[in-house]
Amino acid sequence: MTDGTPREAPAAKARGKYAPVRLPESEILRRGLDTFAELGYAATTMRELARRLGVSHNFIHERYGSKDDFWRAVVDFGLQDGQPALDRLLADCHDAEERLRAVIVHLYRLAANDSAMNRLLTDESTRDSSRLDYLHQQFIKPFWDSIEPTVSSLMAAGRIPRVPAHILYFAVTGPALALAQDPIADRLSPDVRPTAQHDRTAMADALSAVVLHGLLPPHA
Template sequence: MGQAKSRGPYAKTAARQAEILRAARDSFAERGYAAASLRDIAERAGITHAGLLHHFRNKEELLAAVLAQRDAEEWQEGRTEVDRQAESLGRYLVNVLLRHQKSPELMRLWLELTAASSRPDHPAHDYFVDRYERSRVHLTHATQEQSVRGELREGLSPKQAAVLLQAVLNGLQMQWLLDPRIDLADAVNAFLELIHAPGDR
């Protein structure tokens, strides 16, 4: 019985934090990280400024939580959809970009933060360093078996393919924001063709 009681406050806390994260994501997307305020986020979440600080100590901590949530959603999708076959990896990457296209302001915020966090003193610096490392590990694993089967272009290692994929995905999103006529799906699929062994096409 005591255990059942303990779930109540925890469930309420988790639900409240989820509301705050949704509000923060919307505020960051609309106003940009620098202009977004904790008071605006609290108002969007339907709580007081003090109530928000009970869950997140400052805007930097809230930013880290928003980024972590976004990544967790995509990592989970990746584990579910990618079976290390080229076709599945391609479908997953295309689906990620198409989903990002539906929220261009979030895409813009993500790219702005990526660039800004290259400064060691930026509050999200450590997060992005770790995030890119984890992404390289996942993408390397996704292409490892292709390499073993001889399906990766000769002379290209899985780790190199992972770094190139990261560069292509980021670069394509930037280009699309500048020119929405660019076909992201077509570009991703064309790049995947380039890194595959000729006999595997």
């Protein structure tokens, strides 16, 4: 996920005999992200990627090396600004409660406004794979390490329950992942559908308010 500011990736050099494609690198990776998010890794074939990119079926192999290498390039593109933006946000907060509130609001807004990356993360988090290892080492662990001192401080103060790390991780990130579930949201609230056309930031803020009321209830 990014901080919402478009960022042009440098053009990749074509390898072998194939000439560069007329798409900017960021568009190639964005279309790849949309495809992996929609179909899942296993069902995303090289032929389907080529069709959606409008290129030769050898293009991915020639430019990126393999489907797995392309998937990693797509993930790096989608999440490239996430941790730096979070680090800047944490640095601007003054206490643990403010930091946790800011993190949850920030995370939910990113999730609501980048449904493709949200869906990819949701799908890969259910599968024990080398792709999940990559996501964990490159993005999930750095994210959690950056907020762990905040969480520990709030546990020590009795503001949030003492539970294993994975339980608290689910409590914080689970609702964010659910923001990609527009089809069920439309069925649960048919009077306000289609969800995808709503103000996604407002929806994220409404959800973060509910979650924060449970995690950090007002002081007595």
